Structure formats: C-alpha cells, structure tokens
Amino acid sequence: MRIMMLKGFLVAALLLGTSLSHAKPLVLSSLKPLTLIAQEIAGTAADVDTLLPESASHHDYPLKVSDYSRLQKADLFVWIGPELESFLQKPVANLPATKILTAYDLPGLFWPDEASVSDDHHHAKDPHLWLDARNAVTVARAITEKLIKLDAPNTDLYRKNLQVFASKMHELDNRLLAQMKPASGVGFAVYHEGFAHFVSHYGLRQLDYITFTPEQKPGAKHMQQLRERLSKDGSCLFLEPYNNLQATRDLAQELHLRIGTLDALGTQSTKTYSQLLEQMATDFLTCLTNVRH
Ligand SMILES: [Zn+2]
Structure with a gap:
C-alpha cells in the first residue's frame, strides 16, 4: 500500500515535471521599452518581464544576486548591447548564446543622421535605438524568430502578432512624421x-x-x-x-x-x-x- 502511494506520488511528480517543461516561455528584457516590444509578440503565449527597476539608470545599474538568478531562469534575454548596458556585459557572457538577443547587432536597423545632431566627442551610434518605430519592428521580428524556436506550437500566433505590430508601427510612424x-x-x-x-x-x-x-x-x-x-x-x-x-x-x-x-x-x-x-x-x-x- 505504502509502495503504491509512493508510486502514485512519483507519477504525479513526473507529470508535473512534464507540464513544467511545457510552461510558457519566459522572456526577460533589460529595459521597459524592450519589454513593451516583446509583449506585442508574446501576447498571452509567453511571459515577459523587465530586469531593471523603473527608476534604475539604463546606463549603469548594480545587479543584485536575485538579478543573476532571473537571468539564468529566462528562456530568452533581450538587451540592447554593451554599447548601452556595459554593466550587463559579463553576466550576459555567461548565458548560452541561443538565449541572448542583442538588439544593437541586428541587421537592418536605422541609425540617426549624424550631421543633424551636435556631437563633439563621440561618433559612436546612439544605442537608444528603440526611439525609432522602424527599429522596434526589427527588434520585434528578431523576438518572433526566437519565440518560434522556443515554442513552435504557437508559431502562427507569434507571426500574426508581428504582422499586426508592424502595420501599427507603420501607421504610427506616418502620423508622427506629420505631427512633428x-x-x-x-x-x-x-x-x-x-x-x-x-x-x-x-x-x-x-x-x-x-x-x-x-x-x-x-x-x-x-x-x-x-x-x-x-x-x-x-x-x-x-x-x-x-x-x-x-x-x-x-x-x-x-x-x-x-x-x-x-x-x-x-x-x-x-x-x-x-x-x-x-x-x-x-x-x-x-x-x-x-x-x-
Ligand atoms: Zn540613455
């Protein structure tokens, strides 16, 4: 009898383990704007969370022990890159490459026209790349591909969400061009x-x-x-x-x-x-x- 109960318990534990491995993918992003972009693609199929607290500087933030474990637990970590978040360079280097999405390195991003911005001592590209709606779509597309790899059964949903977001951004961008x-x-x-x-x-x-x-x-x-x-x-x-x-x-x-x-x-x-x-x-x-x- 006792053995039966133990067996039942083991089976339950195994089932629980199986269901955990099919849990929603967890996307962690360094900054709120990246979280907002990821949420457009994730919908309710994936969880999205932000590493940095609201009032933290996006240039320099002392990571806590709990932040390291959040990085480990995430299925995908989205950040801009060391050009903005140098404080994340080391922790990110310890993650498997497949779990990382570095926005700064994505092909097809738009960069500011340097001549229009006064810039005496830096000719690096401005890493605050999310402040261009067209770049948000590029980041969203990369997140979509990563989510599909993590969660193939929801491929159609992620693709549809990307399409909706891209057309929303196209419309918003045109509206802002006129408004500004x-x-x-x-x-x-x-x-x-x-x-x-x-x-x-x-x-x-x-x-x-x-x-x-x-x-x-x-x-x-x-x-x-x-x-x-x-x-x-x-x-x-x-x-x-x-x-x-x-x-x-x-x-x-x-x-x-x-x-x-x-x-x-x-x-x-x-x-x-x-x-x-x-x-x-x-x-x-x-x-x-x-x-x-
Ligand atoms: Zn900044």
Whole structure:
C-alpha cells in the first residue's frame, strides 16, 4: 500500500515535471521599452518581464544576486548591447548564446543622421535605438524568430502578432512624421544624449545635450558651449524624471527657455510601445511649440 502511494506520488511528480517543461516561455528584457516590444509578440503565449527597476539608470545599474538568478531562469534575454548596458556585459557572457538577443547587432536597423545632431566627442551610434518605430519592428521580428524556436506550437500566433505590430508601427510612424513638422525648426537641448533616433527621424533641431550619459556631470567648458548655443537659438531645455539638476533649471531660467521633460524609457503609466512614442512626441511638441497637445 505504502509502495503504491509512493508510486502514485512519483507519477504525479513526473507529470508535473512534464507540464513544467511545457510552461510558457519566459522572456526577460533589460529595459521597459524592450519589454513593451516583446509583449506585442508574446501576447498571452509567453511571459515577459523587465530586469531593471523603473527608476534604475539604463546606463549603469548594480545587479543584485536575485538579478543573476532571473537571468539564468529566462528562456530568452533581450538587451540592447554593451554599447548601452556595459554593466550587463559579463553576466550576459555567461548565458548560452541561443538565449541572448542583442538588439544593437541586428541587421537592418536605422541609425540617426549624424550631421543633424551636435556631437563633439563621440561618433559612436546612439544605442537608444528603440526611439525609432522602424527599429522596434526589427527588434520585434528578431523576438518572433526566437519565440518560434522556443515554442513552435504557437508559431502562427507569434507571426500574426508581428504582422499586426508592424502595420501599427507603420501607421504610427506616418502620423508622427506629420505631427512633428511644426516643431522642426525650434532649437533645444536634451539632458543626456539619448534621443538622437527620435530627433533625427522626425527632423527636430537639437542644438546640444547637457551630458553624454546621465552618470557624467557636465564640465565647465561644455556648459559654456551649451550656454552659447542655447542663448543664440534655443527655445527649450528638456530634463528627465531622474536627472533634474538645479544648475540646468537655473540655466533655463537665465536664458528664458521653456522646460520640458523627456523619458526615454516611458513613464510608469506607459503600458504599450505606441504610448511610449506618442508620449515622447507630445512632450517634444508641448515644449517646442508651446501649445498643449
Ligand atoms: Zn540613455
């Protein structure tokens, strides 16, 4: 009798094990915008989660022990690459290559037109590549292929979701191209150099940035150059929710610039990738054209 029960228990454990191996694929992404893109493809067939907390810097984040185990548990890890997230380079190197999707390396991405963005000391490509709807589709396509490999029975669903997302993005992109036109000649500076994809694709006139990455404090020489550029042609200065130096507020006041806020990762209320881009368009337009949108 006891042996029978033990057998039954073993069978149950085996069945449970089998059902676990058929569990939904788990996609982990480094940043919220990548999560939003992955969710468009995953639908309810796969789980998607974000590694970094909302307020963490996407340039430098001290990983916790629990973050390492989340990386191990994920079936697929989507990140931009060491050009943006150098703090992830080592942990990612320890994962099997098939589990990793490095967005920065994908073929067919669009990159900002360098001439339109002031750039004195860097000629690297801006890694904030999700701020171009066309790139979001490229990333989504790569996620689709990975999900199909992990979960072949849902191939049709993933492909359909990709199609829907691609046509949504095409429509959104055309709408934003028209919507951003009135702001095209208005000079501004951003807090960190993270918006070049949006600025370049929608023909905006960025004069400068306060700092290249949020972790660096601007030097006196750079602040002088910024002051000159903005006093000549500037109308707006964009801060960020977690980067809000009093010195830059003072500069805006001194030069009579309007202050706006940009969030490259989307705010807490951002629930879809479309909302992220729409919010960015609204934030740019509200400050640049001085009209509520
Ligand atoms: Zn950034």
